[in-house]
Amino acid sequence: MILENAKILIGDDSILARKQLKDVILSQGSPTFFEASNGQEAIDVYKKESPDLVFLDIVMPVKDGNAAIREIREYDPTADIVIVSSVGTQSQLKAAIEAGAKDFIQKPMNADQVKRVLHTRFERG
């Protein structure tokens, strides 16, 4: 997997969740990480860094994940955003997909799900 040149943004208000996700990704390679602790920060970082992949929580202070997805996708319609959330109701999923999320990982995060997301995007060849 080619993660070395990849830029990954993790937006979650939980520092623990950000660390756990980073640890799983680091087991697969060493991309450049950017972090945000609320939806607005995630939007700001996205606009500045244009990451290849974004992991976003839904329930966050200042601006929630779905609002952040909408703004990011408005800025960049090709943005690749994966929701990582404990709130996996059908309506939340629908709202996230409508906003432009491409995948969903339910918390507590399972390492295999994250690896699958990485493999489908960064697999060599």
Place this chain on the structure above:
Amino acid sequence: MYAQFFGNFLLSRNIVTCDQLIQAMKKKSTEHMKLGTLAIHASYMTAKEVDEIYIEQTHQDKRFGELAIKDGYLTKAQVTELLKDQGPDYLLLGQVLVEEGIIDNEQLQSLIIEYQSANELDDFVDYSEETQESIQHLVENFFVATERPLSAFEVSFLQLLFNNLIRFIGDDFTPVYPYPCTEYPTNYCVSQQILGEFSIKIFIDMTKSTAIEFASRYVGDTFDEFDEYVQSSIEDFLNLHNGLFNVNISNEHSVELNLTPPEREMTELLSFNNEGYLLPIVFPFGTIHFILVVTTSR
């Protein structure tokens, strides 16, 4: 879940001291045979299949047997057989207390009869609707002291809370009878609100040393100091529990609820109206206090 309530039953009747109960719950926890382990032993499931079900259980509030049948790993008859082998976990707690010389077999026998009849429990625990009902009944009985009837949503919320404590922290706890609470002096306290057809504000509070142990169990790592990861893990647990509750309510009742982000409570003394009640959960490493404030917004 029965053993935790049986522990409280023994404590409230002064059959055991708090210390004796904590030690016995700890020992019971190490001796408790999980259904997955029994399924591997019987060659009904592989370790990988068992692990898959454990992961599924962290995403949906269903019993091991129920999920194993749904996924085609076990038949109903096999689950029944394994549950019979496992036996009710409160019997194991009773056995530990007998082994420790705290009660004798005769006492245990009469305590079990008393406990079963007070909670309308049968000897045999299975995964049927009846068992589900008896767990609900157990939760309702337990909350009689709060002097307010629990709504069906509150019973679901509390049942899930006990299940999540077992799944993510450990089964060696004893819930102490909850009571109405108008004021509460905080230690490290985090709150989160569920909003929608009804509203629940839940607070979780514990001392810093308890928080370090709580986080170590929750994350499956060892923390030595009260750092930002320890603090974050308490918020994370609360957020996870409430998120799973919203999923349950959405799936079972088609009711959509929202969550606010978890927040640290900075005030030293929390004040509540009459709706608040305090639920202490005693673990060997310390006591976790939950405060629930339930209001209906209709």
